[in-house]
Amino acid sequence: MAGRNSTLLLLFAFVFFILLLQRPVFATKEAYVVYLGEHSRDPDLSPWEASMRATESHHELLASVLKDKEKVEDAIFYSYTHNINGFAAYLGEEDAMEISKYPGVVSVFPNRGYSLHTTRSWEFLGLERNSETHSAWNKARFGEDVIIANLDSGVWPEHQSFKDDGYGAVPSRWRGICQQGSDQSFSCNRKLIGARYFNKAYRAAAGPLNATFYSPRDYDGHGSHTLSTAAGNFVPGASILGHANGTAKGGSPRARVAAYKVCWPRTFRGECFDADILAAFDAAIHDGVDVLSLSLGGRPSAYFENSLDIGAFHAVKKGITVVCSAGNSGPNNSTVTNVAPWILTVGASTLDRDFPADVVFGNKRVTGKSLSEALTGKKLYPLINSKEANHGNASKEKAELCLPGSLDPAKVKGKIVVCLRGSSAREAKGETVREAGGVGMVLANSGSFGNEIIADVHVLPATHITFSDGLALYSYLNSTKSPLGYIAVHMTKLGAEPAPAMASFSSRGPNTITPGILKPDITAPGVDVLAASTGDVSPTELDFDRRRVAFMLKSGTSMSCPHISGVVGLLKALHPGWSPAAIKSAIMTTARVWDNEKLPLLDEATFLDASPFNYGSGHVRPNRAMDPGLVYDLTTTDYLNFLCGLGYNSTQLAEFRSYSCPSKPPHIKDLNYPSITIPDLSSSTKVTRVVKNVGSPGTYAVRVIEPRGISVTVSPTNLTFDEVGEEKKFEVTLKKIKEGESSAEYVFGRLIWTDRKHYVRTPLVVKSTS
Ligand SMILES: *[C@@H]1O[C@H](CO)[C@@H](O)[C@H](O)[C@H]1NC(C)=O
Numbered sequence: 099m100a101g102r103n104s105t106l107l108l109l110f111a112f113v114f115f116i117l118l119l120q121r122p123v124f125a126t127k128e129a130y131v132v133y134l135g136e137h138s139r140d141p142d143l144s145p146w147e148a149s150m151r152a153t154e155s156h157h158e159l160l161a162s163v164l165k166d167k168e169k170v171e172d173a174i175f176y177s178y179t180h181n182i183n184g185f186a187a188y189l190g191e192e193d194a195m196e197i198s199k200y201p202g203v204v205s206v207f208p209n210r211g212y213s214l215h216t217t218r219s220w221e222f223l224g225l226e227r228n229s230e231t232h233s234a235w236n237k238a239r240f241g242e243d244v245i246i247a248n249l250d251s252g253v254w255p256e257h258q259s260f261k262d263d264g265y266g267a268v269p270s271r272w273r274g275i276c277q278q279g280s281d282q283s284f285s286c287n288r289k290l291i292g293a294r295y296f297n298k299a300y301r302a303a304a305g306p307l308n309a310t311f312y313s314p315r316d317y318d319g320h321g322s323h324t325l326s327t328a329a330g331n332f333v334p335g336a337s338i339l340g341h342a343n344g345t346a347k348g349g350s351p352r353a354r355v356a357a358y359k360v361c362w363p364r365t366f367r368g369e370c371f372d373a374d375i376l377a378a379f380d381a382a383i384h385d386g387v388d389v390l391s392l393s394l395g396g397r398p399s400a401y402f403e404n405s406l407d408i409g410a411f412h413a414v415k416k417g418i419t420v421v422c423s424a425g426n427s428g429p430n431n432s433t434v435t436n437v438a439p440w441i442l443t444v445g446a447s448t449l450d451r452d453f454p455a456d457v458v459f460g461n462k463r464v465t466g467k468s469l470s471e472a473l474t475g476k477k478l479y480p481l482i483n484s485k486e487a488n489h490g491n492a493s494k495e496k497a498e499l500c501l502p503g504s505l506d507p508a509k510v511k512g513k514i515v516v517c518l519r520g521s522s523a524r525e526a527k528g529e530t531v532r533e534a535g536g537v538g539m540v541l542a543n544s545g546s547f548g549n550e551i552i553a554d555v556h557v558l559p560a561t562h563i564t565f566s567d568g569l570a571l572y573s574y575l576n577s578t579k580s581p582l583g584y585i586a587v588h589m590t591k592l593g594a595e596p597a598p599a600m601a602s603f604s605s606r607g608p609n610t611i612t613p614g615i616l617k618p619d620i621t622a623p624g625v626d627v628l629a630a631s632t633g634d635v636s637p638t639e640l641d642f643d644r645r646r647v648a649f650m651l652k653s654g655t656s657m658s659c660p661h662i663s664g665v666v667g668l669l670k671a672l673h674p675g676w677s678p679a680a681i682k683s684a685i686m687t688t689a690r691v692w693d694n695e696k697l698p699l700l701d702e703a704t705f706l707d708a709s710p711f712n713y714g715s716g717h718v719r720p721n722r723a724m725d726p727g728l729v730y731d732l733t734t735t736d737y738l739n740f741l742c743g744l745g746y747n748s749t750q751l752a753e754f755r756s757y758s759c760p761s762k763p764p765h766i767k768d769l770n771y772p773s774i775t776i777p778d779l780s781s782s783t784k785v786t787r788v789v790k791n792v793g794s795p796g797t798y799a800v801r802v803i804e805p806r807g808i809s810v811t812v813s814p815t816n817l818t819f820d821e822v823g824e825e826k827k828f829e830v831t832l833k834k835i836k837e838g839e840s841s842a843e844y845v846f847g848r849l850i851w852t853d854r855k856h857y858v859r860t861p862l863v864v865k866s867t868s
């Protein structure tokens with residue numbers, strides 16, 4: 099017996115030992131991206147041969163480190179062979195370190211996760227009228243035949259926003275595909291001309307995937323929403339849940355669209371991963387898209403150590419404009435992401451639209467917000483504080499918050515129930531009330547939520563009121579024997595409040611990677627944006643909600659980003675020869691910094707004036723952007739010199755067509771960007787810019803609004819242009835008025851070139867050091 103036991107023990111010990119041996123080997127393998135810059139193509143090879151050759155070279159490079167061909171086959175899971183040169187592989191940390199030292203390797207970085215930039219969603223109907231956009235639409239033929247794509251959570255191909263009635267043949271330059279994968283019902287058409295999915299990097303983080311992950315179909319709603327905002331068809335008479343109706347529409351409604359699915363259900367490491375994002379960029383550039391819209395991001399990092407900056411760099415080099423969301427990490431400062439100067443970075447602001455819903459009690463009427471149905475039937479209903487309506491088995495505390503199952507049907511049947519916000523989803527409280535037989539709900543803020551009220555698609559007539567209004571209602575309930583009241587849900591109200599205002603959630607500058615470049619660049623509507631939904635999610639995104647709607651209301655810089663992508667589509671249609679930088683300049687220099695009451699844009703978080711750190715150059719004006727007068731243009735060489743100026747290693751930049759940095763690279767303040775930021779003004783500095791005439795001949799004169807404590811002189815003060823395409827240089831000297839004084843704060847001003855027809859505005863952002 100003893101012998102057998104010891105044999106078993108030995109066996110166990112042996113197995114354990116094997117496990118010990120194997121575990122660390124597996125555990126230390128992580129997914130990495132190895133970035134090699136640009137492909138140097140042999141012109142004698144066909145694209146297919148070149149691609150094969152590139153894949154082989156990736157395998158050879160890795161084999162020289164791993165010293166084992168078979169291991170290389172297992173390790174590499176993407177080879178980027180079209181435009182971007184590089185690969186993604188499972189590597190040990192030491193191998194990754196070693197590869198990064200190889201000649202030709204620009205960078206090696208881990209496969210990090212990113213998040214979609216949406217805050218939450220609800221649902222609504224009716225869309226803002228924008229006569230400005232209307233005329234831009236006519237001029238730019240509604241973005242006809244421009245190809246706009248997003249990297250997002252996929253697309254719902256059957257949605258009306260993507261129907262192809264009235265569209266001609268797919269543009270012949272298109273080289274993309276419709277990758278059905280496991281979903282035989284997924285098909286593209288002459289509007290939705292392409293779709294692909296990328297899940298290998300996600301699988302590296304999430305583990306094995308079932309068949310639903312092998313398709314570009316959008317099960318989340320985010321991708322369909324953003325794609326239809328950028329370029330969805332006109333969809334008239336979109337009516338939801340008996341609410342009002344309106345026409346849904348994208349920014350470039352006659353553009354073609356393509357979806358690159360890189361985002362999947364959230365894991366603790368994120369939803370969209372570097373190696374997939376880079377593969378999608380490589381495919382999209384190859385396929386022939388004109389505009390790329392990315393409503394996602396992570397923490398900012400060095401330019402060549404994340405897939406967004408790298409992918410965007412290659413895209414912009416090919417003439418594709420890349421538009422990204424700034425992030426939803428406001429109101430804190432220094433939270434803006436996607437800050438590379440070749441990216442167009444978008445903040446979020448409100449629309450002039452509200453969803454008021456009143457609750458009337460005693461002799462009072464207070465106005466909250468809601469998107470629910472109206473309360474019909476008798477005029478007055480009994481009101482009850484949910485705290486007094488607890489079920490025998492539930493505490494008063496739970497009942498006060500209307501947690502599931504906490505209410506006694508005998509006490510709430512036929513009544514309007516007042517619930518306190520917190521601890522559960524706002525719409526879930528409505529569901530609890532409805533289940534218990536209540537006819538309506540008033541959702542009151544607790545002190546910590548203050549005045550923040552939200553228009554939700556509740557499952558029963560409801561309104562959401564502020565803390566102070568809640569106090570008045572609770573005190574009425576306290577002091578009244580048989581409290582009575584009703585809820586009046588109004589239709590969408592337009593032109594109500596000062597708008598636009600900067601959304602509190604919109605991420606802000608300063609730029610933490612390169613403080614000398616102002617970010618975000620621009621702001622656009624990102625609050626309560628109506629756009630396409632999928633056939634697979636409910637308006638509340640909660641499990642109990644069996645309703646399905648064709649359109650959803652969502653908020654986030656995710657929603658503002660595709661507004662700009664749509665405007666870029668119009669500019670592409672109108673000015674096919676413009677570079678991404680010229681298009682970006684046109685959008686930035688024509689933006690406004692005033693609201694509909696002709697007052698400075700407000701910051702919703704503080705109700706004080708917002709600054710360029712919130713909105714960049716300002717709020718987009720599509721019509722003005724079509725005819726900016728002058729543009730600040732930039733080329734790939736300018737961006738490479740910018741990187742040289744930041745001290746990027748010449749050896750790294752050599753991977754871009756053997757580019758070598760000039761011996762004295764230009765200072766980054768002289769990058770010909772459409773904004774001017776000096777984060778460290780010691781006494782005085784001189785900044786150079788070049789403007790190109792894209793309008794009629796004429797003379798532009800300069801105007802300056804000086805930042806507080808700074809004198810600004812511009813030379814020359816007039817620029818005369820005789821023809822289109824002519825360029826003129828000017829210098830801006832910024833000088834502290836009181837020498838030696840330093841301010842801890844940034845100060846803001848503006849520089850404007852005008853021929854009295856065009857106003858070419860540039861923000862001035864300065865911080866002094868002693
Ligand atoms: C596939 O996996 C997802 C996420 O794990 C799950 O929600 C879904 O129900 C699965 N679908 C099928 C068909 O198994």
Ligand SMILES: *[C@@H]1O[C@H](CO)[C@@H](O)[C@H](O)[C@H]1NC(C)=O
Pocket residue numbers: 335336337343344
């Ligand atoms: C939408 O509203 C307009 C004006 O109120 C009305 O004429 C039209 O019939 C409505 N359409 C639908 C589909 O409800």
Ligand SMILES: *[C@@H]1O[C@H](CO)[C@@H](O)[C@H](O)[C@H]1NC(C)=O
Pocket residue numbers: 427430
């Ligand atoms: C924002 O700033 C406040 C204080 O300035 C800090 O308490 C909070 O943690 C910050 N939030 C984030 C998300 O960093």
Ligand SMILES: *[C@@H]1O[C@H](CO)[C@@H](O)[C@H](O)[C@H]1NC(C)=O
Pocket residue numbers: 429430431843844
């Ligand atoms: C952000 O910075 C501005 C200017 O320095 C300051 O007034 C504001 O309070 C800051 N916001 C937050 C949330 O810290």
Ligand SMILES: *[C@@H]1O[C@H](CO)[C@@H](O)[C@H](O)[C@H]1NC(C)=O
Pocket residue numbers: 489491492502503504
């Ligand atoms: C209380 O009892 C009711 C009826 O039996 C049940 O529906 C509900 O889920 C219970 N609530 C809790 C909090 O256990």
Ligand SMILES: *[C@@H]1O[C@H](CO)[C@@H](O)[C@H](O)[C@H]1NC(C)=O
Pocket residue numbers: 569572573576
């Ligand atoms: C309502 O009355 C209770 C005691 O009956 C009291 O604790 C509470 O503060 C009162 N609430 C309001 C809003 O007056």
Ligand SMILES: *[C@@H]1O[C@H](CO)[C@@H](O)[C@H](O)[C@H]1NC(C)=O
Pocket residue numbers: 747748749750
């Ligand atoms: C670039 O970096 C490599 C490795 O990090 C180093 O060996 C080389 O000297 C650097 N070159 C320059 C010009 O700084």
Ligand SMILES: *[C@@H]1O[C@H](CO)[C@@H](O)[C@H](O)[C@H]1NC(C)=O
Pocket residue numbers: 797799800815816
């Ligand atoms: C040049 O600019 C100045 C003011 O900056 C203005 O008074 C003058 O008329 C301009 N000259 C021309 C030719 O436009």
